[in-house]
Amino acid sequence: xxxxxRAGTVIHDIGYRHYDGPRLTTRQIERALFTETxxxxxxxxxxxRSKVMPLLLLASTxxxxxxICIVISVxxxxxxxxxxxxxxxxxxxxxxxxxxxxxxxxxxxxDLRFRVAPLYFSRPLSRTQYVRARYAGMAVALFVLIALxxxxxxxxxxxxxxxxxxxxxxxxxxxxxxxxxxxxLAGIGLLIAALTPRRGLGVAAIVTVLLVLSGLQATVxxxxxxxxxxxxxxLGGLLSPFxxxxxxxxxxxxxxxxxxxxxxxxxxxVLYPLLVVLVVAGCYALLVRRFRKVGIG
Amino acid sequence: MLIETRxxxxxxGAVTAVEELDVEVGxxxxxxxxxxxxxxxxxxxxxxxxLEPTAxxxxxxxxxxxxxxxxxxxxxxxxxxxxxLPPDMSATEFVVHMGRMSGLPAAAARERTADTxxxxxxxxxRYRPMGxxxxxxxxxxxxAQAIVHDPQLVLLDEPTNGLDPAGxxxxxxxxxxxxxxxxxxxxxxxxxxxxxxxxCDGLVVIDGGRLLRQSTLAAVTQETPxxxxxxxxxxxxxxxxxxxAGLTLRADGATLLVRVEDDxxxxxxxxxxxxxxxxxxxxxxxxxxxxxxFEEPVGAP
Amino acid sequence: MSPWDPxxxxxxxxxxxxxxxxxxxxxxxxxxxxxxxxxxxxxALEGGDAEVSDALAVDLLAGFGLxxxxxxxxxxxxxxxxxxxxxxxxxxxxxxxxxxxxTIVLTKLGVAxxxxxxxxxxxxxxxxxxxxxxxxxxxxxxxxxALSGGLAYCALFLLLAVVTxxxxxxxxxxxxxxxxxxxxxxxxxQNLSAQQWSLATxxxxxxxxxxxxxxxxxxxxATGWVLLVVVAVGSxxxxxxxxxxxxxxxxx
Numbered sequence: 001x002x003x004x005x006r007a008g009t010v011i012h013d014i015g016y017r018h019y020d021g022p023r024l025t026t027r028q029i030e031r032a033l034f035t036e037t038x039x040x041x042x043x044x045x046x047x048x049r050s051k052v053m054p055l056l057l058l059a060s061t062x063x064x065x066x067x068i069c070i071v072i073s074v075x076x077x078x079x080x081x082x083x084x085x086x087x088x089x090x091x092x093x094x095x096x097x098x099x100x101x102x103x104x105x106x107x108x109x110x111d112l113r114f115r116v117a118p119l120y121f122s123r124p125l126s127r128t129q130y131v132r133a134r135y136a137g138m139a140v141a142l143f144v145l146i147a148l149x150x151x152x153x154x155x156x157x158x159x160x161x162x163x164x165x166x167x168x169x170x171x172x173x174x175x176x177x178x179x180x181x182x183x184x185l186a187g188i189g190l191l192i193a194a195l196t197p198r199r200g201l202g203v204a205a206i207v208t209v210l211l212v213l214s215g216l217q218a219t220v221x222x223x224x225x226x227x228x229x230x231x232x233x234x235l236g237g238l239l240s241p242f243x244x245x246x247x248x249x250x251x252x253x254x255x256x257x258x259x260x261x262x263x264x265x266x267x268x269x270v271l272y273p274l275l276v277v278l279v280v281a282g283c284y285a286l287l288v289r290r291f292r293k294v295g296i297g
Numbered sequence: 298m299l300i301e302t303r304x305x306x307x308x309x310g311a312v313t314a315v316e317e318l319d320v321e322v323g324x325x326x327x328x329x330x331x332x333x334x335x336x337x338x339x340x341x342x343x344x345x346x347x348l349e350p351t352a353x354x355x356x357x358x359x360x361x362x363x364x365x366x367x368x369x370x371x372x373x374x375x376x377x378x379x380x381x382l383p384p385d386m387s388a389t390e391f392v393v394h395m396g397r398m399s400g401l402p403a404a405a406a407r408e409r410t411a412d413t414x415x416x417x418x419x420x421x422x423r424y425r426p427m428g429x430x431x432x433x434x435x436x437x438x439x440x441a442q443a444i445v446h447d448p449q450l451v452l453l454d455e456p457t458n459g460l461d462p463a464g465x466x467x468x469x470x471x472x473x474x475x476x477x478x479x480x481x482x483x484x485x486x487x488x489x490x491x492x493x494x495x496x497c498d499g500l501v502v503i504d505g506g507r508l509l510r511q512s513t514l515a516a517v518t519q520e521t522p523x524x525x526x527x528x529x530x531x532x533x534x535x536x537x538x539x540x541x542a543g544l545t546l547r548a549d550g551a552t553l554l555v556r557v558e559d560d561x562x563x564x565x566x567x568x569x570x571x572x573x574x575x576x577x578x579x580x581x582x583x584x585x586x587x588x589x590x591f592e593e594p595v596g597a598p
Numbered sequence: 599m600s601p602w603d604p605x606x607x608x609x610x611x612x613x614x615x616x617x618x619x620x621x622x623x624x625x626x627x628x629x630x631x632x633x634x635x636x637x638x639x640x641x642a643l644e645g646g647d648a649e650v651s652d653a654l655a656v657d658l659l660a661g662f663g664l665x666x667x668x669x670x671x672x673x674x675x676x677x678x679x680x681x682x683x684x685x686x687x688x689x690x691x692x693x694x695x696x697x698x699x700x701t702i703v704l705t706k707l708g709v710a711x712x713x714x715x716x717x718x719x720x721x722x723x724x725x726x727x728x729x730x731x732x733x734x735x736x737x738x739x740x741x742x743x744a745l746s747g748g749l750a751y752c753a754l755f756l757l758l759a760v761v762t763x764x765x766x767x768x769x770x771x772x773x774x775x776x777x778x779x780x781x782x783x784x785x786x787x788q789n790l791s792a793q794q795w796s797l798a799t800x801x802x803x804x805x806x807x808x809x810x811x812x813x814x815x816x817x818x819x820a821t822g823w824v825l826l827v828v829v830a831v832g833s834x835x836x837x838x839x840x841x842x843x844x845x846x847x848x849x850x
Contacts, residue, residue, distance in 0.1 A: 016416060019409060019447035023400040024369055032397050036536040053767065064662050094774055102767055114383045122345055122375035123398045124367040139629055165673040196618050197683045204674050205622045210628045215666050218587075219658065227640035227653070290375065295342070 030129045033169075037137025041103045056133035058145055060095040064088075069156025081157050081167070085174035086205045086249050088153070089146050089181045093242045094224035097210040099145055100138075105202035108134055113197040117294040131287045137218055140248060142182035150174050173249060178263075180245045182278060187283030188241060194290045214238040234268060238275055245270040298323055299450050299482055299491040300344060304353035307339055307506075314339040317353070317505040322397055322484060325498035326476045327543035329486040336506040337486045341452055344484075345370055358449055371400050374443035374481075384428025388419055388438045389553045391427065393446050404446070413445045414438075416479070417471060433464045440471060442482060451475065455491060456550035469496050486593065526553040526566060529576030540568045554583065599698045603705045606646030610709045614678040618651065623674055623713065627721035634663060634725040645682045652736055655729040656811050659740040663722045664796055668714075668744055669773040675713040677766050679706040680760040684844070691842065692742060700838040701711040707756055714748040736811065739803035750842025753833035754792070760840045788816035792829065800824025 042058075043051035065088070072078045083091060111117045122131055154171040158164055190211060193202040217240035217256070224233035237243035251269040300322035307315040315336045329567050335572045342348040344357050346366025355362045357369050381392065389410055396406035401421065414423045417437040427438065437455060443451050456472065457465040475481045488492055493500070501508040528535055532551055539555060540545055542565045546555040556565055563580070570577045615623075636660060641650045654822050683689040690703060722744040726737030759765040777791045794816040801808045802819025815822065 017412065018480070019401070019405065023446075025370060025400075028396060029400055032403070033694070036394065037396075045390075050539075052792075059637055094778070097769075098770060098774065110383050115379055115381045116378075116383055118377055118379075118397060119381055119395060120377075121347065122370060122377075123395075123481060124400060126367070127397060141624060196622075197620070198682055199763070200681050201619055201622070201674075201676060203766045203770065203773060204670075205618070207774070208622055208670050208674070211626055211670070211774070214600070214664055216629055216633060219662060220636060223633075223637050223640055223654075227644045229643065242329040245374050268577060 004011075004209035005085065011243075012208045026124045026126070026129060029123075030133045033130065033133035034124065034137045034140075036108055037134050038140050040107050041070050041138055043106070050106065054099065054141075056101040057095050057102070059147065061092045061099075061145050061213040062149045063154040064092060067154070067162075069152060069279060072156060072162070073160045078160075079162060081153055081162070082270060083108075085153060085170040086177045087246055088150060088174060089102060089178065090242045090246050092149070094211075096145065096181070096242075097140070097207055100142065100185050100189035100210070101203045101206035103141065104138060104186070104193040105196075105199075106227075107138055108190055108193050109197045109199075109202050112194060112294070113199070121291075127291045131284065131291055135186055135190060135284060135287065139179075139182040140212055142185050143178055146178035146181055147175060147285060150280050151179060161233060166174075171252055177245055177249045180248060181242070184241045184276060186278050189208055191286055191290075194287055199202045210241065216240070231268070238271060241279070244272060246277055248276050264283065300355070302353065302355040305340075305343065305355050305423060306352040307336075308342060309349045315343070315350075315503075318499055318503070318506075318508050320511060322482075322501065323499065324482045325581055326483045326485065327499040327501060328497040328573070329484055329501050329503070330488065330490060330493060331486075331503040331509075332488055334512060335488075335503050338454070339506075340436075340503070341375075341454060341484075341486065345373065345375060345450065349507060356451065365476065365502065371446070372448055372545050374446070374448040374452070376439045376443040376451065376453045376456060378454040380435070382427045382430075384434055385426050388423040388434075388441070392438065392442050393598050395442040398443040401446050403539055407443050409447070410441075413441045416474075417441045418467075432459055433467060436460065436464070436468055437471070440468075440475075444475065448481060449461055450482045450484065453488055455500075456485060457487070457489070465492060472496055512550070524553055524555050524566070525556050525579060525581045525583055526570075526577075527551065527579035529572055529578050530573070531575070532572055535569060536576060538573065539566065542569060552579075560565060569580040599767040601701060601704045602708060602763075603697055603701050606697065606702060606705045607709055610679050610706050611712075614709060614713060615674060615784065619674065619678055623671065623717055626656070627717050629729065630667050630725050631670055632722055633658060634728040638728055649659055649742075649750065650729045651811050652730065652810075653746060655736050656813050657840055658729065659726060659736070660797060661814065663725060663740060664743050664747060664777070664800070664821070665674065667722070667795055668718055668747045668796065669751055669777070669793065669797040671714055671718045672748055673755050673769040673773060675710040675717075676752040676755030677759040677769065678754060679710045680681065681763075681765055684759065688815065689844070693841075701837040703760075703841060703845060704832060707753060707837075710752040710756060711749060715745075718748050719744045719830070735807060739800040741802050743796045743800035746790060746799045746823065746826050750792050750795070750830045750833075753830040753837070757833040757837040757840070758839045776836050791816070795825045797810070799826070 041043050042054045068082060072081065086125060111120065121127060125133075150171060153229035154167055157167045188209070189206050192206045196202045196205045217236055220239060221233055221243075224230070224236055238249040247269075251272045298321050302318050302320045304319075305315055305318040316596070329337055329340065334537070337589070339348065343350050343355055343362060346357075346362045349363060356373055361368050369431050386394075392410040393406045396410055397403060401409060409589065414420075416468070417440055419434060419437055422434055427435065430438070440453070440456070443453070443470060453472065457468050460468060469492060472483055474483060476483050476498075485493065485497070499512065501511045517547060526535075532548075532553060536546070536548065537552060539553070544555050544557070544562060544565065546553050548554075555566060557566075566580065567577070636649050637654065658713075661764070680689070683692070690775050719741060723741040725738055726740050727733065729737050755765065759770055762768060776787065777793045798815035798817050798819050799822045801813055801815050804811055804813060808814065811820065817825070
C-alpha cells in the first residue's frame with residue numbers, strides 16, 4: 001500500500017508498528033553505555049581513522065614487553081624480568097598519557113560539545129549512572145592497555161622457564177596496580193575532558209597536565225635526593241599519577257613494586273593509597289557535578 | 298488523561314517560573330503556547346521528572362513525576378529545541394544508540410531505527426554523517442530519536458524553529474502523522490499560534506508561569522453563526538438590501554459579516570446577491586481564530 | 599599588504615586566552631618557576647650558601663624549560679590561535695574580509711609569539727634568575743634558546759593547525775614521541791628535532807663555557823639557528839599559501 005503525501009514523497013506504508021517487546025532496566029542500559037564507551041575508547045564501530053591512534057598506542061605499550069620477552073628468551077642467564085612487572089606502567093607512561101589525552105575527549109567531550117547530553121538525561125539513565133558507565137568504560141580500556149603487555153611479559157617469562165611462583169606473584173600484584181592506574185588516569189582524563197570540550201584543547205590539556213606532573217615529580221625527587229631532603233624525596237611521588245599508584249603498591253607491600261625510597265614504611269606512606277582514593281572519588285564527584293549542570297531546554 | 302497537574306508550582310529562589318498550574322492533557326496533539334520565558338521549558342523538565350516541583354503535583358501517564366521519573370522517561374520521548382546531533386555520526390548509528398539508551402535491546406533498537414527513520418522520511422541519507430545534513434533532515438533525526446522507543450507521549454520543544462515555510466509544513470505534517478498514524482500523543486511547545494492552529498486538538502496557554510487558557514481546539518474554534526460575504530462588484534449596494542431584509546450585519550472592509558440564525562437567512566443573502574447581478578466570491582462560516590484568545594480577558598478556562 | 603591587523607590581533611588574543619586555555623597555558627610557567635624555587639629552597643636548607651650549581655640549573659632549564667615548557671606552550675598557543683576558528687567554521691568571517699591571507703597568518707602568529715614570550719620566554723629568564731641569582735650566561739643562554747625555539751614552534755604548529763584538524767595530536771606525537779622517546783634510541787632523529795636546535799642556540803651563547811656547563815646539542819649553533827629560521831619562515835609562508843586554498847566543510 002503506497003501513499004502520496006502532500007510533500008510528494010512516496011511512502012510504502014506497511015504501517016507504524018508498536019513495540020511490545022522487552023524494555024531494559026536502567027542497570028542494563030548503564031551496562032550498554034559502558035560497553036559502548038569501551039568500544040569508543042578503541043575507536044571501534046567508527047571510521048578507520050579513529051582506530052589509528054588507540055591501536056597505535058596499544059602497540060606502543062606492548063612493544064617494550066615484546067622486546068623484553070625476546071631478550072629473556074635469547075639471553076639464558078637472566079632469571080628475572082628486567083624492570084619488573086609493577087613498575088611497567090611507569091615506564092610506558094608517555095603512551096598511556098597520550099592514550100588518555102586522545103581518547104578521553106573522544107569518549108565524553110562530544111556529548112558536551114554537541115549538546116547530546118540532554119538527550120541522555122531525558123531518558124531513564126540518571127546522571128550518576130551515566131558518569132559511572134563512562135568512567136568504568138574508560139578505566140577498562142586503560143586497564144586493557146596495561147594488562148595486555150603485562151600478560152605478554154608473564155607468558156614470555158614462563159616460556160623462558162623463569163621461576164614461576166615469583167613471576168606470577170609479581171604479575172598479579174602488577175595487575176592490581178594496573179587497575180589502580182586505570183582508575184586514576186580515567187578519572188583525571190575524563191574530568192579534564194569534560195571541562196575542556198573544545199576540540200583539541202582536551203587532548204592538549206590532559207597530556208600537558210599529566211606530563212607536567214610527571215616532569216615535576218621526577219625533578220622534585222631528583223632535587224630532593226641531591227639535596228638530601230629525604231621526606232620530600234619520599235613524598236615527591238605524590239605529584240604524578242603514575243608515581244602515585246606505583247608508590248601505593250610499594251606501601252601496600254609489594255616488594256619490588258615501588259621505585260620509591262624505602263622510607264615509606266613509616267606513617268607518611270599511608271598518604272599514597274589515601275591520595276589514590278581521594279583522586280578517584282574526587283574526579284567521580286566532580287564529573288557528576290559537571291553533568292548535573294547539563295539541563296534540557 | 299495523559300498529563301495531569303494540580304497546583305503545580307516551581308520557584309527558583311525569588312523567581313516563580315510556574316505558578317499554580319492545573320492542566321489536563323488528553324490524547325492527540327496538544328499545543329503548549331506561551332511567549333519565551335513563559336515557563337514552557339520548566340514545565341517540560343518537571344513533566345520529565347528532571348526538576349522537583351516546589352509545590353503541587355503532576356502525573357504523566359498515570360505516574361508521579363517525583364517518584365517515577367525514570368519510568369516516565371522510558372515511556373516518553375523528548376525532542377529538544379537546540380542542535381544536538383554529533384556531526385561525525387550517521388543518523389542510523391545515532392538513533393540506534395539513543396534507542397538503546399531508552400531501554401531497547403540492541404536488535405530491537407536496530408530494527409526500530411530502520412523503521413522510524415523511514416517513517417520520518419530519511420532514506421539513503423541515513424548512512425551519511427550528520428554533519429552534512431540540511432536543517433530539515435536534522436529535525437527529522439531529532440524527531441526519530443524521540444519516537445524510536447515507541448513512546449506513548451512525545452514532548453516536542455519548538456519543532457519548527459529555524460525551518461523555512463516548506464520545512465515547517467513538512468514538520469507539522471510529520472507531527473500530525475505521529476498522532477494520527479503512529480498513535481503517539483504529542484505535546485508541542487511553540488510561541489507561534491498560527492501554525493499550531495493547523496494541527497492541534499487541544500491547547501494550553503501559559504503566560505508568566507500561569508495558566509491563561511486551556512481547551513480543546515474544537516471548543517476554541519467553534520462555529521459561530523456569522524458568515525463572511527464577499528462579492529465581485531459593488532458591496533455598498535448589497536449592504537442596504539440585506540439590512541432591509543432584516544439581517545444583522547457589519548462591514549469589515551470589503552467583507553460583510555452577516556449574522557445568520559438559520560438556512561433561510563443564507564438563502565436571503567444568495568438571492569440578494571443574484572438579484573443585484575453581483576458575483577458571489579465567498580460565503581463562509583466564521584470560526585474563532587486562536588489569536589482572539591489573547592484579546593479576551595483573562596479568566597478560567 | 600600590511601603584516602599586522604589590529605582587529606584580528608585583538609580578537610585572536612581574546613580567543614586564545616579564553617579561560618580554560620589560559621589556565622592550561624599558565625600551568626606550564628608556574629610549574630617551572632615552582633621547580634626552580636624549590637631547588638633554590640633546598641639548596642638553602644642544605645647549607646648556608648643558597649647556591650644552585652650551574653650544572654643543575656642547566657639541567658633544569660634544558661630539561662623542563664626547553665624540553666617540556668616551550669614545545670607544549672608553542673603547541674597550545676600555535677594551534678590555539680587558529681585551530682578552533684577553522685574547526686567551528688567561524689574562519690569564514692575572516693576569510694571573506696578584504697584582508698590578505700598572509701596578514702592573517704602573520705597577525706595570528708604574532709599573537710601566538712606574544713603568548714609564548716609572556717608565558718614562556720619571560721618565565722624561563724625569571725627561572726634562570728631564581729636559580730643562579732644573577733643575570734649571567736646561563737640565564738641569557740636559555741632565554742635565547744627559549745626565544746628561538748618558541749618562534750619556530752609557534753610557526754610550525756600554526757601551520758599544522760591550518761593543514762589538519764588533528765593538529766594537537768600530531769603535534770603531541772612530534773613533541774613527545776619523536777623528539778623525546780624516538781630521539782633517545784634512534785641517532786639520526788636528534789638532528790631533526792627543534793628542541794635540539796634550540797639547545798644548539800644556547801650552546802652558541804655559552805660559547806667556550808659550554809663544556810664547563812655540560813651542555814651539548816646534536817647540531818652546531820649556526821646550524822641550529824639556520825634550521826630554526828628556515829622552519830619558522832617556511833612554515834609561515836606555507837601556512838599563508840594553504841590558507842588561501844582552505845576548504846571548509848563538515849569534515850570529521
